[in-house]
Amino acid sequence: MTPAATQTPAPPAAAPDLYAVMGHPVAHSRSPAIHRRFAELTGQHIAYDACLLPLDGFAQGVRDFIARGGRGCNVTVPFKHEAAQIATQRSARVALAGAANTLMFMAGGGIYADNTDGLGLVADITRNAGVALAGRDVLLVGAGGAAAGVLGPLLQAGVRRLTVANRTLTKAQALVQAHADLAKLLKVELLAQTPQALESDFDVIINATASSLAGAAVPVPARVLRPGSLAYDMMYGPAAHGFLHWAQQHGARPRDGLGMLVEQAAESFALWRGVRPPAAQVLAELQAQLQAEARAASRTASPAEAQAQAPAQAPGAGAKA
Numbered sequence: 051m052t053p054a055a056t057q058t059p060a061p062p063a064a065a066p067d068l069y070a071v072m073g074h075p076v077a078h079s080r081s082p083a084i085h086r087r088f089a090e091l092t093g094q095h096i097a098y099d100a101c102l103l104p105l106d107g108f109a110q111g112v113r114d115f116i117a118r119g120g121r122g123c124n125v126t127v128p129f130k131h132e133a134a135q136i137a138t139q140r141s142a143r144v145a146l147a148g149a150a151n152t153l154m155f156m157a158g159g160g161i162y163a164d165n166t167d168g169l170g171l172v173a174d175i176t177r178n179a180g181v182a183l184a185g186r187d188v189l190l191v192g193a194g195g196a197a198a199g200v201l202g203p204l205l206q207a208g209v210r211r212l213t214v215a216n217r218t219l220t221k222a223q224a225l226v227q228a229h230a231d232l233a234k235l236l237k238v239e240l241l242a243q244t245p246q247a248l249e250s251d252f253d254v255i256i257n258a259t260a261s262s263l264a265g266a267a268v269p270v271p272a273r274v275l276r277p278g279s280l281a282y283d284m285m286y287g288p289a290a291h292g293f294l295h296w297a298q299q300h301g302a303r304p305r306d307g308l309g310m311l312v313e314q315a316a317e318s319f320a321l322w323r324g325v326r327p328p329a330a331q332v333l334a335e336l337q338a339q340l341q342a343e344a345r346a347a348s349r350t351a352s353p354a355e356a357q358a359q360a361p362a363q364a365p366g367a368g369a370k371a
């Protein structure tokens with residue numbers, strides 16, 4: 051008998067568990083790179099892709115993904131509300147926000163929905179930026195899906211007073227109404243305002259609007275800032291620069307939403323895999339990569355374009371330093 055005849059073929063490598071981010075648009079998403087890096091660093095055997103779904107095709111897209119063996123997905127604009135609706139089980143956070151950014155597909159066919167955006171925001175502010183939220187006066191600008199997702203976790207972080215300011219006041223009032231019981235339980239003063247009616251300044255200002263995408267002006271008056279306030283934009287990259295430069299010019303400490311993105315991804319990953327990835331390390335790597343991309347872009351841009359592309363970040367802001 052030859053040696054070759056005694057050899058048994060190696061078993062086929064197990065297929066990776068499938069995950070994805072679903073959105074429209076979605077090509078710009080950094081989530082695949084973040085989750086693939088988490089998997090590499092924690093030794094998890096997963097595949098994670100970006101999935102562009104038609105605007106009227108979210109539920110079908112999720113069903114198709116489950117049929118292909120999908121284990122879970124992240125959900126981005128504009129499907130977060132629909133994600134909460136198609137779930138068969140919802141976390142308390144999803145029940146409050148009416149929106150989900152994380153789905154987990156269960157063995158019996160059920161779909162569990164969670165919203166990790168608020169946990170990501172709070173972790174980035176308190177852990178990465180080193181700014182305490184407990185006892186602070188916080189302004190949340192915007193009342194769309196992103197604002198809805200973070201309101202509960204901000205209340206739970208122990209803020210003293212939380213003001214929701216939105217161009218369309220009725221939307222801010224509806225959010226405040228939906229969270230009134232939680233605010234009362236936690237003894238937090240929760241208010242709705244229009245941006246023009248804001249008279250005092252705040253410890254922390256969070257921009258959860260899409261105003262910069264519309265090319266519009268900063269959505270709040272400068273009197274909301276005081277020297278040393280934290281001015282946080284949920285966006286990152288060039289879309290955040292207008293708000294962050296404006297805040298810096300008024301003495302506030304600027305921070306973009308990249309850390310929130312990585313921290314919310316870490317929460318989703320931990321839910322799916324039962325393993326907590328090293329979010330701070332991945333955030334530092336992503337920051338370095340974005341800075342390199344911005345430098346490369348500014349080498350080919352005019353001086354005015356280069357100024358617009360320069361990232362604004364708080365000096366010494368935790369992992370972003």
Ligand SMILES: NC(=O)c1ccc[n+]([C@@H]2O[C@H](COP(=O)([O-])OP(=O)(O)OC[C@H]3O[C@@H](n4cnc5c(N)ncnc54)[C@H](OP(=O)(O)O)[C@@H]3O)[C@@H](O)[C@H]2O)c1
Pocket residue numbers: 127167170191192193194195196197216217218221258259260261262263264266267269284285286307308310311312314
């Ligand atoms: N870093 C992260 O991990 C993360 C996570 C989630 C979301 N985000 C970002 O957060 C942003 C908001 O997302 P969303 O899902 O909440 O969007 P959305 O549901 O469409 O809500 C948009 C919000 O922006 C306001 N707005 C839009 N244009 C405005 C303008 N010209 N002036 C003043 N206010 C304006 C809207 O006010 P009206 O109600 O008056 O229309 C509304 O409050 C997005 O850019 C998204 O990328 C980041």
